[in-house]
Each structure stands twice: as C-alpha cells, then as structure tokens.
Amino acid sequence: MDTSNPFAMSMEDFRKLGFKSGLEVHQQLATRQKLFCRCPVGYQHREHDAELLRHMRPTLSELGEYDGTALMEFKTKKQIHYQLFQDSVCTYEMDDTPPFPINQEALDVGLRVAQLFDCNLVDELHVTRKQYLDGSIPTGFQRTAIVGIDGALPLAAHPARVLQIGLEEDACREVRDEGHHVVFRTDRLSTPLVEVVTDASLQDPREVVEAAELIRRVLRSSERVRRGAGATRADVNVSVAGGTRVELKGVPRIAWFERLVRVEACRQRLLLDIRDQLKQRGVSQQRFQAVIRDVTELASKLRLATLRKAMKRGDVVLGVHLPGFGGLLDKPVQPGIPFAQEFAGRVRVIACLDEMPNLVHTDDAACWQDRERELKKLREAFGASHVDAVVLVWGPAEDAHTAADEVRLRALDAIQGVPSETRQVFADGTNDFERILPGPDRMYPDTDSPPVRIEAERVARLWAERPPRPWERLARYRELGLSSVLADDVLLQGPPSLFDRLLERTGARPVDLAVALAQRLVSLTRKGKRQGRPSEAALEALFRRLAEGRLAREALPELLASMDGEASVDALVARLAPTPAPGGEVSEVVERVATRELADCKATDAEARLRFAMGKAMEQLRGRTPGQALRAALAARLG
Amino acid sequence: MTDEDPLKGYRGKARARLIDLGLRVWDDLELKTSRGAFVGILLPRSEQADDQHLVLKLRNGYNVGVLVDVVESAVVHDHKEAHYKIPEGTFPMDPAKPNVTLLGTGGTIASRLDYRTGAVIPAFTPGELYGAVPDLADVCNLTTKKLFGIFSENMGREQWLTLAREAAAAIEGGADGIVVGHGTDTMHHTAAVMTFMLQDLPVPVVIVGSQRSSDRPSSDAALNLIHACTSAGLGPVAEVLVCMFGPTSDVFGLLHSGTRVRKMHSSYRSTFRTIGETPVAMVSRDGVKPIRQKFRARDRSRKVKLVDTWDDRVSIVYYYPNMKGDVIDSLVERGYKGVVIAGTGLGHVNRPLYEPLRRAVAAGLHVYMTVQTLWGFAQMYVYDTGRDLLEIGVVPLSNMLPEVAYMKLGWALGQSQEREEVKRIMLTPIADEITEREPPNGYVVLQGGIPEVDEFLARGYR
Numbered sequence A: 001m002d003t004s005n006p007f008a009m010s011m012e013d014f015r016k017l018g019f020k021s022g023l024e025v026h027q028q029l030a031t032r033q034k035l036f037c038r039c040p041v042g043y044q045h046r047e048h049d050a051e052l053l054r055h056m057r058p059t060l061s062e063l064g065e066y067d068g069t070a071l072m073e074f075k076t077k078k079q080i081h082y083q084l085f086q087d088s089v090c091t092y093e094m095d096d097t098p099p100f101p102i103n104q105e106a107l108d109v110g111l112r113v114a115q116l117f118d119c120n121l122v123d124e125l126h127v128t129r130k131q132y133l134d135g136s137i138p139t140g141f142q143r144t145a146i147v148g149i150d151g152a153l154p155l156a157a158h159p160a161r162v163l164q165i166g167l168e169e170d171a172c173r174e175v176r177d178e179g180h181h182v183v184f185r186t187d188r189l190s191t192p193l194v195e196v197v198t199d200a201s202l203q204d205p206r207e208v209v210e211a212a213e214l215i216r217r218v219l220r221s222s223e224r225v226r227r228g229a230g231a232t233r234a235d236v237n238v239s240v241a242g243g244t245r246v247e248l249k250g251v252p253r254i255a256w257f258e259r260l261v262r263v264e265a266c267r268q269r270l271l272l273d274i275r276d277q278l279k280q281r282g283v284s285q286q287r288f289q290a291v292i293r294d295v296t297e298l299a300s301k302l303r304l305a306t307l308r309k310a311m312k313r314g315d316v317v318l319g320v321h322l323p324g325f326g327g328l329l330d331k332p333v334q335p336g337i338p339f340a341q342e343f344a345g346r347v348r349v350i351a352c353l354d355e356m357p358n359l360v361h362t363d364d365a366a367c368w369q370d371r372e373r374e375l376k377k378l379r380e381a382f383g384a385s386h387v388d389a390v391v392l393v394w395g396p397a398e399d400a401h402t403a404a405d406e407v408r409l410r411a412l413d414a415i416q417g418v419p420s421e422t423r424q425v426f427a428d429g430t431n432d433f434e435r436i437l438p439g440p441d442r443m444y445p446d447t448d449s450p451p452v453r454i455e456a457e458r459v460a461r462l463w464a465e466r467p468p469r470p471w472e473r474l475a476r477y478r479e480l481g482l483s484s485v486l487a488d489d490v491l492l493q494g495p496p497s498l499f500d501r502l503l504e505r506t507g508a509r510p511v512d513l514a515v516a517l518a519q520r521l522v523s524l525t526r527k528g529k530r531q532g533r534p535s536e537a538a539l540e541a542l543f544r545r546l547a548e549g550r551l552a553r554e555a556l557p558e559l560l561a562s563m564d565g566e567a568s569v570d571a572l573v574a575r576l577a578p579t580p581a582p583g584g585e586v587s588e589v590v591e592r593v594a595t596r597e598l599a600d601c602k603a604t605d606a607e608a609r610l611r612f613a614m615g616k617a618m619e620q621l622r623g624r625t626p627g628q629a630l631r632a633a634l635a636a637r638l639g
Numbered sequence B: 001m002t003d004e005d006p007l008k009g010y011r012g013k014a015r016a017r018l019i020d021l022g023l024r025v026w027d028d029l030e031l032k033t034s035r036g037a038f039v040g041i042l043l044p045r046s047e048q049a050d051d052q053h054l055v056l057k058l059r060n061g062y063n064v065g066v067l068v069d070v071v072e073s074a075v076v077h078d079h080k081e082a083h084y085k086i087p088e089g090t091f092p093m094d095p096a097k098p099n100v101t102l103l104g105t106g107g108t109i110a111s112r113l114d115y116r117t118g119a120v121i122p123a124f125t126p127g128e129l130y131g132a133v134p135d136l137a138d139v140c141n142l143t144t145k146k147l148f149g150i151f152s153e154n155m156g157r158e159q160w161l162t163l164a165r166e167a168a169a170a171i172e173g174g175a176d177g178i179v180v181g182h183g184t185d186t187m188h189h190t191a192a193v194m195t196f197m198l199q200d201l202p203v204p205v206v207i208v209g210s211q212r213s214s215d216r217p218s219s220d221a222a223l224n225l226i227h228a229c230t231s232a233g234l235g236p237v238a239e240v241l242v243c244m245f246g247p248t249s250d251v252f253g254l255l256h257s258g259t260r261v262r263k264m265h266s267s268y269r270s271t272f273r274t275i276g277e278t279p280v281a282m283v284s285r286d287g288v289k290p291i292r293q294k295f296r297a298r299d300r301s302r303k304v305k306l307v308d309t310w311d312d313r314v315s316i317v318y319y320y321p322n323m324k325g326d327v328i329d330s331l332v333e334r335g336y337k338g339v340v341i342a343g344t345g346l347g348h349v350n351r352p353l354y355e356p357l358r359r360a361v362a363a364g365l366h367v368y369m370t371v372q373t374l375w376g377f378a379q380m381y382v383y384d385t386g387r388d389l390l391e392i393g394v395v396p397l398s399n400m401l402p403e404v405a406y407m408k409l410g411w412a413l414g415q416s417q418e419r420e421e422v423k424r425i426m427l428t429p430i431a432d433e434i435t436e437r438e439p440p441n442g443y444v445v446l447q448g449g450i451p452e453v454d455e456f457l458a459r460g461y462r
C-alpha cells in the first residue's frame, strides 16, 4: 500500500494500518431560547453593537502545573475580542451574570435523543464545566451535562456504541485570528447543542461515513434540531496502530469525512515512518539537543526572499539546530504537504506568527537553489552536517523565541511519533495544527447550577411521545411504496412526522405527499422561490382536495410554489387549477372527442388512437380532472 | 482526612442505601442499576441536595446523579481519597521591589481545581499565589497573613477590629502597602470602616476581590490582584481604596475612595462605582494614573493613627411608604443606640413616624438621615417634612451613603455616646464620606437605548 496517496488506498489497507475512529457529533437544537439564558437563538448578519476584551488565564491543574493545552494557549497571550449584539446576547453570555436554570425544552430534546439511541438516562443532571482557553467561550469553559450514557449505534457490519449524549452550550463563531488578536462573534454562543459521542470502533473510512450518516438521521428523527450551515459539526478522532488519538475539529459536512480520515490515517503512518528513520539514525528524546541561536546578522546577509520583509521590519531571526533531521523536513506527510508544515503550524498558532511562510529550513531545495554557499554558511554557524537540519524562524523577539522553542518541542514529539493534537480541517482532505489535544482533566462541577432531577414521569412521557427510529421509519416508507431515495428524503427533509400526519389525515398518495414535502418544497425554498413551508393546515387542505379527486395532480407544482396560508388554498385553486370538471362535462368532452376530433386521427391501432384522443381531451380538461380517470373513460368509450 | 464522614453529604434514604452496599465516598466503583451500569468515583453530596440520588464522577470527567432506588449492586475497584494540598513555589524576593502585605479575610483571590473531585482549593500563601499568578512577582515582594476565612456577608465587628489592628501593625512593621483580600458583597462596608479606623495612612490600603471566582480562566481575580498590588506597592495614593474592574473588559481597574464606593450590580465585573464623585485613580499593569487631583500622597514618615472601636448597637432602616412607627419603637425597646434612615427623596419619611422618632430621640437614640437614591444630598430644609424631622432631632448627613453612615455611626458611638460629640464626629468628614460638591460627572448612569449612548458603548470596550 502507498500511504503517500491516501485516496488510492482500499478499506482493507486502512484496516491493516490499525485504523480506529470515533465521532463526536454536535447538533444545534431548534429551541426558541438559549440553554442557560433567555436570549433568542439565531445568527446575526449585521454589524455588532459593542465589544468586550478579555484574556484567558490557565487555572492550576492537579499537580500545580498547567496542562498542555492551557500552557500553550497562555503562551500565545491572545487578546480576545467579543462582538456583542444588543438583542441576542445578554450579560450571561458576557460572563457577567450567573446561569439561569437550564432550558427545559432543550433538556427534553436531549433526553429524547438519548432515548432514540437507547441510552441509560441519568436520574439527576449535573452541569459540568469543560475548560476552553482558546477564547471561544467568554467564561473559559463550556457548561455541559450528560443526559445519557451507553447507547447503541447499529451499523451494518457491527454495532458501535454511543458512549454518551451530552447537552451543552455552543461556542462563539470565530471572525478572525491574526497575530495576538482573535475576534469572536457572540450570537451563536450558548445555543443548545446535543453531543453524540461514539466509541472508537469505526474500522475504516467508509464506516466513519456510515456512522455519521446514521447519527444524522437519528438526530433528524427527533425533529427538534436546527439545520443549515454550521448546525451540525463533528469532531472526528482518528488513530492508527502506533499512532495517537488526533482530533479533526469541527468538520462541517459528511461529504468531507472520508477524505479527511484517509489523509489523517496516512499522515500518522508517515509520521511514524519518520520516527523510525530518526530511530535508525540514533536520535533519541533523552539525548536530543536542539541548539537555538540568534542568527539575525547572518540572516541579513543571506538575502532570502522570504526573509526580506522580516529584515525590513527589524525582526529577530532565530535558528534551531535539529540534529538527525536532515532530509526529513521535505518528506510529504499529507498530499502536497511536507513534514516542515508540522513545525510551521505550531509556530503559526503558538507564537502567533501567522504570516506564511513563517519558517525556512535547510531541506527546502527550492529555497537554496543557486545559494549553496549561503546554505553552507548557515550550516557552519550551527556546526550542522548533512544529517542535520536547521530551521529559521523570525518575528518580534518574544514571539521569535516562542517560535524557536516550539520548533524544538515539535522535533521532540517527532522522535516519539504522533503528537496528540486537535487539527483544523480543509475541504481537500488535508489538515493543520490547531492546538494540543486537551487532556481529560479539564472537567469540574458548575457550582452555579443546581442538579436537576429527571423525574420518571418525564422520561415516561418522552418515551411515549418518541418518534420512530430512522430505520423503522425507512422500512415503513418503503412499504408505502416510496423509493429508497424518496424515503430517505422524507426522513431528512420531511419532516417525517408531518408526512405521517398528512398521510393519515388526507389519504393522499404517499408518493405525491413525499415528493411535495421532501423534494418540491425543499427545492423551492433552496432556490429562494419560497420562504419556508406552507402551514400544516394549508397543506392538509390541499392534499385532501387531491385525495378526494377535487384537484388534479398536475396543478400541484404551481400551487406549492405560490400558496401561503390556509385561506389562500381556495383562491389559488380557483385561479390556477379551476375546480375539477363535473362528471357531466367530462362525459361531454369524451363524447365530443370520440365523435368529432378522433376523425382527424390517421392512426389505425387502438393504442395510438387512444393516445390521440387523450391528447385532445386533455387540451380541454388539463388540471381539472385526474388523467387516469379520463383515460379510462376514453378507453371505455372507444371500446 | 480519615476522621471525615465516609458518606459526606449523604443523608436519609441515600445514606442508608450506601451503608447497605458498604460504600464510601471516593470509592472507584461500578454500579449495576436497573437502567444499566455506571462506572466512576462516588463523590460527596451537597448538603442541600435531596436524599434520593448518589453522585458519580464518570471516567470522562462528567458528574451524573443516579437514583438510589435503581441501584442493584456495586463493585468497588479502588478507593481514591482527595488530597487537598497545593504545591508551593517560592515567591521570589527582589530588594528593588516594594514590600506588600496581603491580609486575607476570605473570598478566593486565587485557587486551584482538583479536577477529579471538582473541589476548588484556595491558594493563599505567597508560594501558592506565585504558582497561580506568577506575574505578581514582577510587581512586588509579597507577605501574606490569613486573618479569617469567611464570606464577606459574615464580616462583623470583631473582624473589622482585627483587620484594622493587623493592617496598622503591618504598616508599622514597614510594609510599603497593604492589600486586603475580601469577598465583594460587603467590601464597601469594610472599606468605609477601615477609612475611619486607619487614619493618617502613610501607605495605601487596597481592598480587592473578584466577581468571577478564581477557578475559571476568565476570572477577574488575577488581574484585580495584580492591580491591587501595583496600587499598594507603587501607587501614590495613601488612602483606603477599593480596587476592582473599571469596565467589564480586561482593560484597567479603578481605585475608589473607601467612603464613596458601592457595589452596584449583583454579578457584573465592573460592579463597584464611586457615587457622587469620580474614582481616585485608574490602574493598569503600567501603573496608577490619578483621576482626582487631590488625594493623600504616600509618605512613609507619617504615622498611622488607629481608632479601633465600634459599637454594634446601630441599625439601618430603609424607609418604605406606609411604614409603621413600631419599627422605630422596637429599635428603642431592643436597646439600639443609633439608627441611620435611608429616606426617600431629599431625606423624608411619612408622618406616622414622627411621634415614634420623637420618642426615640428623647430616649437617647441617635437618628441620622441619608438618601436611598444614593446620589444626591439630604436637604431637609426644602419641604415641610424635612423641617419637621429636623425639629424632631433627626440629623441629615449630607451626601454620605447609607452604608457608610451605618459604619461611621457604629464607629462614632464606639468613641462617645454624647449627642453633640457623636454629631460632631458624624458631620466631620474623615475622607470623602461627605463632600462639599458633586461635580457634573459625579452622577453618570448612562441610559442604554439613547442613540448617543449606544454609539459611545460601541466605541470603547464595555
């Protein structure tokens, strides 16, 4: 197998790599208000009203030392700016008011989702704080609670487990992150989310996709989830044998999953190959000495294009000598991305040096072309041989030193193999460093929120009202004669319960109803021809007419596009689809066609003559009588 | 640790069931329930919580409550008792830096979390503080003394006297500044009484706390502490000051005069406001920048004058319409010596109180009038009501804040019970408790929604 081409590998290849993956799916809930305050849920598309400036300071961990993530984020010393909105953010989101009691509507949805996954529900909800120092939440922690544990995810090949269902508040949206400043919009903050966490039993990229698809369908079945951009985001955990759990953060689309996990699994394998090579060269963590030296003066003589701007700014240039790393920095670890990017990513985030390229190294052949003498000088400055590498970083003194140290730390990680990281993802399947993966030691009780008892009656009521599981629903829709695609559309777009209700109340043909609800209305909305669905009552009136034969199916598309309220159905039908022709008129037309118009028909065989007659009749009755009935009447008349 | 209740916080039914199962808190266990299995550590339960559930910390760090009724059996794998020890560093001493003494009364300035148990453990010794807020060492040398560990609502006469004496002793011992760690609820009461008890200060006494507890990354505690140490060690203002956030953003702190400051929001970071004046100064990591021109400057040669007395037979009556006279009568009957009324408007109460007040004054009660509007002066000559009250013997306290008047009256009565002497003490300002004038920017309560105000709020940091 060729791990440098992740897209050409088979599922079997990934299993051989010891591929393991688990999902954490975050789904916004369609509640009216936020989780811990009474602000309305929704996005703002206008300029913000005010701004807040904060910093995050790591709190001491158990050993009196800051944990990896905390330390890293403090190193970056970010000024965190929050954009506030008068009408969708209150002093709770600003972290200036303690939380209000948890949103009961959201708790119901959380419990319902946990039931859909057959979880063990908790009897008492305990709100917990999960620390985030990246600034995405002004408190520095996310309020989160477990509603159920140990559920089932019935995949085709084997049953995976749902480890837990959490109910938590969403974080801010990042506007930009430049240098020492990061800007967040607070509108999304505190929107209720459910988090579905699976075990790490997904064994190849396709299974990851299957699991994600299934989770999405279960969530949609609850019919209380938000849709649209950013409403569902997943973190995908990936590891291979010998590797480490790496979290691919905030994957917005299922379509991205397969290529992302393919690339990540291979990246881990390629990093392990690099580790093996280092080991062969006798590089060990204990003996590794990365000398850092100020080479600003030397760098000014190198006249490298990448460094020219830095020199003009008066940046400090530091070199890091990495013994044993020679020839490795240019090795690809992702399609089109060399190992050196692993260092650049760390420097970008941790030293806040985000103007790319932010480093230069001795393995970069293009950079040193026709500059052999300068390269030699640089190597000499560090006493570096060809098995060694030298990395140059630059910036304001403090940042440059952070950067150089980060290069040294990343090199140490490389000797071990795959560092445990959270990585940001790109549409092409590649990823880049975002932060060190936080350890489990960042949870503590929210002393501001009392435990919430979950009464047995509440659980029983939710259980009685629970919607069918997606697989149950799909089976039933198939029995109703829907194609698998249409059945799935009803499940995902439906909404399925509306489909079920209208079907029962109107007696319409399942296919008509399904196409209208899950395809036609969806596409009309998508194209901007409609603002949402017509009211349930209006749809009911419409489909009742159809079922009773008082409306021709042909008129549906036009009606769906233009109807709004219930009252408009009658008016619209009158205008666009005149009342179906009374039986008398239909017979008259049939008679007229049979006796007069058919005379113009040249064809002799019965089928063709019927087609001709049908055409003539439809000219007079289109949209006013069911085609099948007309056809039958004509056939009977023509004999 | 071992003599602690092995079923801490559990009572009634839950306790009985735990005894049945032979379980103790900190047991690492697997619970079999009729709902499925739960694996984690049995945590102590909050005393106020019901007796129906037990609390587990799951492996993933989350806590959940399990109904005792559904528990079928339990298997204990291990026992992991919490250890409440904070590792200490050594606070570096630099002879070039000022020596600041931090006196602790309660309220956590710094703390660390025990993630496994969720306990918040306060950090207080210099070594612990150095571990939590290492940047403090850039400001000063720190000595700490923990006087009490109480919530600020439990501060009272004994604590105020002790605090004043300890602060005076530390100043005499050569401290370049005093920082008092204090819960925020009654910080302004303590600030007022310290102003009266610690006179002629040679160095600053800075009272500080936090509105967001120090166990959270967004806490204002560390920055407040840095600001307070900067003000105490390096600032020019040798007065009793409250040092808390200016805006809610991490930008700068304000130094408020101890007798003009009040907590104005139950939870906002920038809750403390100077009433009827401007704050004394602004403080940031760069140092203290005075706002007012007039303040008592730092002068090591001055000697602190300790007036440590406080009679706690004083009360504060927040007047409301339809108040009955027996409220006043009962104070006299119970042996109170002084009362501060927070009256309406310019300092008014209703007519039915006149006779009870007359009786009270005749019986020796010292009655003073302040305004519940907080801003503005008690001016009792303007309306008949005011004139009637003056005639009865109620003494208006100008623009002294009600809480400050309460603290001062206890302090004055500690020195004398003689009507005219008490009145002299009350009406002679020690600091800013009575000011001669209210500057135009002394009353600023911006009204949101007004276009100009919203525009202003959009420009700076809130």
Ligand SMILES: [Zn+2]
Pocket: A034, A037, A038, A039, A088, A089, A090, A091, A092, A093
């Ligand atoms: Zn809110």
